[in-house]
Amino acid sequence: MKGLRIKDISVKAKQGQYGIVFTSWNASIVQDLLKETKKELISQGVDEANIYLKEVPGAFELPLATQFMAEKDGILSVISLGAIIRGDTPHFDFISSSCLEGLQEVSLKTRIPVICGVLTTNTIEQAEERSNPNKMNKGKEFALTALNMVDSLS
Numbered sequence: 001m002k003g004l005r006i007k008d009i010s011v012k013a014k015q016g017q018y019g020i021v022f023t024s025w026n027a028s029i030v031q032d033l034l035k036e037t038k039k040e041l042i043s044q045g046v047d048e049a050n051i052y053l054k055e056v057p058g059a060f061e062l063p064l065a066t067q068f069m070a071e072k073d074g075i076l077s078v079i080s081l082g083a084i085i086r087g088d089t090p091h092f093d094f095i096s097s098s099c100l101e102g103l104q105e106v107s108l109k110t111r112i113p114v115i116c117g118v119l120t121t122n123t124i125e126q127a128e129e130r131s132n133p134n135k136m137n138k139g140k141e142f143a144l145t146a147l148n149m150v151d152s153l154s
Contacts, residue, residue, distance in 0.1 A: 007148065007151075009044050009045065009147045009148075009151065010150075010151050010154065012150070012151070012154055013044075013046075013076070013147045013150040013151050013154075014044060014045035014046055014147075015046075015047075015050070016046070016050065016074075016076035016077070016150055017050045017051075017052065017072075017074040017075050017076060018041060018046060018050065018051050018052070018075065018076060018077055018078070018079065018146060019051075019052045019053075019054065019066075019069035019070065019072065019075050019077070019078040019079070020034065020037060020038065020051060020052070020053050020054075020078070020079045020080075020081065021053075021054045021055075021056060021062055021065045021066045021069055021078060021079070021080045021081070022034050022053070022054075022055055022056070022080075022081040022082065023055070023056055023057065023058050023059055023061070023062065023081065023082040023083070024055055024056070024057055024058075025057060025058040025059065025082070025083070026082070026083035026084075026085065026127065029083040029119070029127045029128060029131040030081050030082060030083055030131070032131040032132065032133055032137060032139070033081045033083075033117060033119075033131050033137065033138060033139040033142070034053075034081055034139065035133070035139065036133055036137045036138075036139025036140050036143075037079055037081065037117065037139035037140070037142050037143045038051055038139075038143075039139070039140075040139060040140040040143035040144060041143045041146070041147070044143070044144070044147055046147075052069065052072070052075070054068075054069055058082070058095075059082040059083075059084050059095050059096075059099040059118055060095055060098060060099060062080045062082055062099055062102070062103060062118065063080075063098075063099065063102025063103050063105065063106055064102075066078050066080045066102075066103060066106050066114055067106045067109070067110065070106055070107075070110040070112040070114065071110060075112060076112070076113075076146075076150045077112060077113040077114070077115060077146040077147075077149055077150050078106075078112060078113075078114050078115070078146075079114075079115040079117050079142050079143065079146050080103055080114060080115065080116060080117055080118060081117040081118065081139075081142070082099070082117070082118040082119070083118070083119040083121070083127045083131070084096050084099065084118060084119065084120050084121075085119075085121055085122075085123065085124055085126075085127055086120075086121065086122045086123070092120075096118075096120045099118055100116060100118065100120075103116050103118070104116075113146060113149035113150060113153065115142050115145050115146045115149070117138065117139070117142040119131065119138065
């Protein structure tokens with residue numbers, strides 16, 4: 001995996017509880033990210049019963065739902081998944097900016113690692129490439145980042 005250094009995951013991180021908040025917008029792309037994120041958490045030793053899911057309509061709604069998830073007792077990290085694809089209007093810029101800034105604010109406010117698993121691409125093809133389980137699916141990277149952040153802040 002390019003860029004992410006994989007290290008041993010602690011017992012604390014493996015036994016922790018994780019939230020995954022995901023959008024129903026661009027569902028086929030996001031569902032592939034969700035599947036790979038969960039699969040990687042489980043393959044690293046996280047019990048599936050310790051993975052909590054919450055679906056929201058779109059990327060604009062991710063920060064609030066992520067904050068609710070981060071404030072649940074026992075949650076060590078929240079992974080927020082979505083796909084924002086550039087269109088013909090400035091809507092992409094406003095939603096991307098609001099979503100990413102909102103997620104960062106939640107992380108700083110709650111002191112819980114929030115992993116930004118929101119794809120921001122120029123085309124549907126770029127989003128599909130980044131979510132395809134047989135190509136570069138970023139879900140694995142998002143899961144590993146969550147586990148590494150839990151260890152880094154312990």
